[in-house]
C-alpha cells in the first residue's frame with residue numbers, strides 16, 4: 001500500500017509498504033480521510049530530525065474497521081470511526097481517572113503520551129492499525145469532517161470542559177486566535193455554556209469567521225485592547241482566557257485581562273514567555289489567577305463528547321479536501337496559509 005512517510009530532514013514522500021497486521025487489542029482501519037495539521041508541516045520544516053525516519057504521518061484519522069486483531073470484542077467490522085490521538089497505557093492512575101493525556105507510562109515527566117503519526121504509523125496511508133480502545137464510532141458523520149475532530153475540536157473542548165467550574169452565569173471568556181481551534185472553541189462555548197465570548201485576532205478575515213457568533217470581536221492592533229476586553233467582561237475581566245497563539249504579546253494580554261481567580265489556558269505554542277510577577281506594585285496579573293501551560297490534546301471522553309456535538313450539528317468548520325496523491329500540495333498550502341478551515345486528505 002502507499003503511505004506518506006517522514007523520510008528525514010525536510011523530506012516527506014510516498015513509499016510502498018506492506019499492509020500492517022493488527023495485534024492483540026488492535027484493529028485495522030481502511031482510512032477514509034486524514035487531516036493535515038500544522039504539526040505535520042512543522043515536521044517537514046524542522047531543520048533537525050522531527051520524528052523517527054520511516055514513520056507514516058497522519059494523526060487526524062477517520063476510517064472503517066476492516067480487520068480485528070485477537071482479543072477485540074468492543075467494536076465490530078464495518079464501524080466508521082475516528083481515532084483518539086493519545087494512545088495511553090489504560091492502567092496507570094491517570095488513565096484510570098480518565099486523564100489519558102497525562103498517562104504516567106511515558107519516558108519522563110516532560111514526555112507526553114504518544115499516538116499515531118508522531119510515534120506510531122499514522123493515517124496517511126490506505127490502512128492503519130490502531131488500539132481498539134482508541135477507535136470511537138462517528139455516528140454517520142462525513143469522514144472528511146469527522147477526521148478533524150480528534151485534534152482541532154478536542155483540544156478546544158478539553159479547554160472548555162476543564163474550566164466549566166468558572167463558566168457560571170454571567171461569566172466571560174476571551175478567545176485569542178480565531179484559526180481552526182479558536183473557531184471550534186467559539187462553537188463549543190456557544191453550544192455548551194452561557195458565557196459571553198470575546199475573540200481577539202490580528203487577521204480581520206479570521207474575525208469575520210466568528211463575528212456573528214460572539215458578543216464582540218477585537219483586532220489585536222486596536223488601541224487599548226486590554227482595557228476594552230476588561231470593560232466588555234463586566235469590568236473585572238474574563239474568567240477564562242484561551243490563548244491559542246502563545247506569543248509574548250498574547251500571553252501578556254491574557255495576564256493583563258484575566259479576572260481574579262480566573263484561568264489563562266494556553267494551548268498555543270509559539271514560544272512566548274509568561275511573566276509571573278509577584279510584586280503587587282507592578283504586576284498586571286490579579287490575585288488568584290492560574291495559568292495552565294501547554295495542555296496536551298484531550299481525553300477520550302472529550303472526543304466522545306465532541307462527536308456527539310458534531311452529530312447534533314452544533315459544531316462545524318470549513319474543510320478543504322485534497323486527494324491523497326496530492327498530499328504534498330496540502331502541506332504547501334497549509335505552510336503558505338492558503339487553507340480555509342482544515343486541510344483533509346481523502347483516500348477514495
Ligand SMILES: [Zn+2]
Pocket residue numbers: 036037038039059060151152
Ligand atoms: Zn493535528
Ligand SMILES: [Zn+2]
Pocket residue numbers: 088089090091092093094095100102103104105
Ligand atoms: Zn496510563
